[in-house]
Amino acid sequence: MKSRDKNFSGRDHENGACVESALEQAEALCRDRGARLTPLRRRVLEIIWESRAPLGAYDVLERMNAEGGRNAPPTVYRALDFLLKHGLIHRIESQKAFVGCAMSADAHHALFFICRDCGNVSETQSEAIGAAIEASATRAGFLVETPVMEISGRCQECHDDE
Amino acid sequence: MKSRDKNFSGRDHENGACVESALEQAEALCRDRGARLTPLRRRVLEIIWESRAPLGAYDVLERMNAEGGRNAPPTVYRALDFLLKHGLIHRIESQKAFVGCAMSADAHHALFFICRDCGNVSETQSEAIGAAIEASATRAGFLVETPVMEISGRCQECHDDE
DNA sequence: ATTGTAATGTTATAATATAACAATCTAGAA
DNA sequence: TTCTAGATTGTTATATTATAACATTACAAT
Known part of the structure; x- marks a missing residue:
C-alpha cells in the first residue's frame, strides 16, 4: 500500500467550501465548453480536491472503491485524462500525482511550490518567471509550449516548526 | 519494447569527443570526492551520454545487455542513483528518463529545454530565472530546495523545418 | 425508434521502480 | 599477508504506475 495523503482533513481547513466551489466552477466551465462532467469524472475531481496533498492515480482509485466500488485503473486514468485536458487538474510530474487546478478558467503556465x-502544494503564476523563461528560450531559439515548473522545498509553516 | 533514442548517432555529432570528455570529467570529479566510478557505473554514464535524447532506465538496461549481459533492473537503478547523487546525470521527471549533466562540477539548478x-534536451542555467523563482518563493514564505524546471516545446531546427 | 459517438466496464499486460537477501569485491587494520 | 567491515553487485521477487484492446452501455441528434 501507499498513500500520499497524510490524513489531513482536506485542502480547505474550514468546511469544504473550497471543494464545493471548485466543483461548481468545473461544472460551469464544462457547460460552457459542451464538455460532459459526468458523475464519475466529477467524483474523481472531488476526491482530488478533498485531499490536502497531490493524489496518485491509485490513491484516487482506492477512494473511489472505498465504499464497495469496483472500478479498474483505466476508469480512473480516463477520468484524469479528461480533467487534465480541460485544465481542471494538474499532474505533478515529480510526484506522479494530481492536484486540482486553482485557475482552470484561464489558460496559464503554473508554478508549483511543493513542501x-x-x-x-501551492500553485502560483508569476509574470516575472514566465518572462525570464521566455527570454532564456528565445535566446536559445526555443519555442516554449509546456513548461513544467515544480519547486520542491519547505513551506512557511514547516520551516517555522523546525 | 520501447526506445526513446530515435537512433541518432549520439549527443556529439562529430566523433565522440563529447562523451569522452564527459567521462573524463566524471572520473576527475569522483577521484576528488573519493567516490568510486566503477566500470559498471562508468558504463551506464557512457550509455547515457551516447544517446542524443534522454534514456529511460530500461533503455539503459537494454543497451547494457545488448552484447550478452545479464544485468537486472536493480543494477541499473543503483548505478543511476549513484550518478544522480553525484550530479553526473539528471532525471527528467516529465519523461521518466535520464540525461548526462553538462555542469556536474558545480552545484546548480538546471533548466531544461526539451524538444x-x-x-x-539542452541544459541551461539562468540567473534571471533563478532570481525570479527565489523572489516568488520568498513572497510565499517558501524555502527553495530542489527546483524541477522542464520546458517542453520545439527547438530551433525542428521549428525551422516545419 | 434508430443510430453513431462518447463514455464506461473488463481483462490483461506493459513499463517503471524497489525490497530483500546473497554473494563478491575492496580498502584498510592487524 | 590475512582478516574484516563496509561498499558494491547479483538475484529473485514484487510493488507501483500506466495503457492496450475489446465489450458494453448511455446519450444526443436525427
Whole structure:
C-alpha cells in the first residue's frame, strides 16, 4: 500500500467550501465548453480536491472503491485524462500525482511550490518567471509550449516548526 | 519494447569527443570526492551520454545487455542513483528518463529545454530565472530546495523545418 | 425508434521502480 | 599477508504506475 495523503482533513481547513466551489466552477466551465462532467469524472475531481496533498492515480482509485466500488485503473486514468485536458487538474510530474487546478478558467503556465514536509502544494503564476523563461528560450531559439515548473522545498509553516 | 533514442548517432555529432570528455570529467570529479566510478557505473554514464535524447532506465538496461549481459533492473537503478547523487546525470521527471549533466562540477539548478520533435534536451542555467523563482518563493514564505524546471516545446531546427 | 459517438466496464499486460537477501569485491587494520 | 567491515553487485521477487484492446452501455441528434 501507499498513500500520499497524510490524513489531513482536506485542502480547505474550514468546511469544504473550497471543494464545493471548485466543483461548481468545473461544472460551469464544462457547460460552457459542451464538455460532459459526468458523475464519475466529477467524483474523481472531488476526491482530488478533498485531499490536502497531490493524489496518485491509485490513491484516487482506492477512494473511489472505498465504499464497495469496483472500478479498474483505466476508469480512473480516463477520468484524469479528461480533467487534465480541460485544465481542471494538474499532474505533478515529480510526484506522479494530481492536484486540482486553482485557475482552470484561464489558460496559464503554473508554478508549483511543493513542501517536502507536509506535502502541501501551492500553485502560483508569476509574470516575472514566465518572462525570464521566455527570454532564456528565445535566446536559445526555443519555442516554449509546456513548461513544467515544480519547486520542491519547505513551506512557511514547516520551516517555522523546525 | 520501447526506445526513446530515435537512433541518432549520439549527443556529439562529430566523433565522440563529447562523451569522452564527459567521462573524463566524471572520473576527475569522483577521484576528488573519493567516490568510486566503477566500470559498471562508468558504463551506464557512457550509455547515457551516447544517446542524443534522454534514456529511460530500461533503455539503459537494454543497451547494457545488448552484447550478452545479464544485468537486472536493480543494477541499473543503483548505478543511476549513484550518478544522480553525484550530479553526473539528471532525471527528467516529465519523461521518466535520464540525461548526462553538462555542469556536474558545480552545484546548480538546471533548466531544461526539451524538444517534442527531436527529443533533444539542452541544459541551461539562468540567473534571471533563478532570481525570479527565489523572489516568488520568498513572497510565499517558501524555502527553495530542489527546483524541477522542464520546458517542453520545439527547438530551433525542428521549428525551422516545419 | 434508430443510430453513431462518447463514455464506461473488463481483462490483461506493459513499463517503471524497489525490497530483500546473497554473494563478491575492496580498502584498510592487524 | 590475512582478516574484516563496509561498499558494491547479483538475484529473485514484487510493488507501483500506466495503457492496450475489446465489450458494453448511455446519450444526443436525427
